[in-house]
């Protein structure tokens with residue numbers, strides 16, 4: 325009997341794990357060489373050689389395996405050649421061997437949009453806050469964030485250099501792999517928020533929630549990792565500025581763990597190919613077991629009305 329080929333969504337997730345991990349190595353190599361090649365794309369918005377190269381690695385790798393796949397990356401499109409060792413065409417075998425949730429078994433290429441943030445936390449990367457950096461690959465099916473990879477290239481860099489980097493993935497209906505999510509401590513409220521894009525509105529929303537601790541850290545991927553690790557109960561960002569490639573993968577991984585990522589009103593973002601890139605209605609992510617809507621309800625209406 326002929327072996328059946330794995331469902332596309334599962335295979336794409338397995339390929340994305342390998343591509344994101346390779347991109348993380350490129351990010352470390354650029355830093356080791358010492359010339360970041362920084363370009364200022366806008367106010368408080370940087371791009372480095374690592375952002376550009378990591379994106380090329382992921383897009384070329386996925387495009388070779390999945391011609392005609394729709395991929396949207398933060399750093400735009402370019403047709404330039406890449407070194408052959410940036411092209412990854414293998415899959416994570418562990419994920420490939422898993423049972424695909426029934427509802428995704430028959431998903432076709434045309435139903436999928438892949439969102440790539442090749443380096444989330446660029447300003448932190450440039451400032452040497454290296455554990456804030458993540459590589460994000462999100463798989464949306466008919467506009468829903470279903471699968472995601474969060475690769476953290478500098479995980480353990482200050483403690484156990486021999487175990488540098490980790491790759492965490494999630495698929496709706498299957499769960500999370502690459503690490504075991506933990507619950508945040510009971511009886512307190514720890515909130516993760518932006519360190520480089522704060523504003524009076526961002527601060528007002530935090531004040532209204534009366535947190536015991538506020539963690540001001542970089543990267544949407546990194547903040548969702550803190551939520552997944554039980555180091556924060558929620559990630560709250562009452563501002564526009566974040567984009568679809570910042571939230572697609574983190575939303576999918578968090579949802580696969582039982583948590584939730586929405587706009588500040590509690591509504592899901594959508595990720596179809598034609599959607600606008602900016603997440604103008606802010607970001608609210610909560611860990612599994614946290615009452616998401618009760619946090620929404622504590623954010624004053626006047627703040628919610630400012631984010632539409």
Ligand SMILES: Nc1ncnc2c1ncn2[C@@H]1O[C@H](COP(=O)(O)OS(=O)(=O)O)[C@@H](OP(=O)(O)O)[C@H]1O
Nearest residue numbers: 369443444445446518520521542543544561565566
């Ligand atoms: N105001 C504004 N302008 C431009 N870009 C912005 C803005 N706010 C958030 N971002 C992008 O969102 C990613 C995470 O940034 P932060 O950690 O600062 O903030 S956030 O709380 O997660 O939004 C990070 O993505 P990368 O560009 O991939 O590093 C930020 O650049």
Ligand SMILES: [Mg+2]
Nearest residue numbers: 369370398446
């Ligand atoms: Mg950026």
Ligand SMILES: [Mg+2]
Nearest residue numbers: 441444445570
């Ligand atoms: Mg980003």
Ligand SMILES: [Mg+2]
Nearest residue numbers: 398441443444
């Ligand atoms: Mg980025």
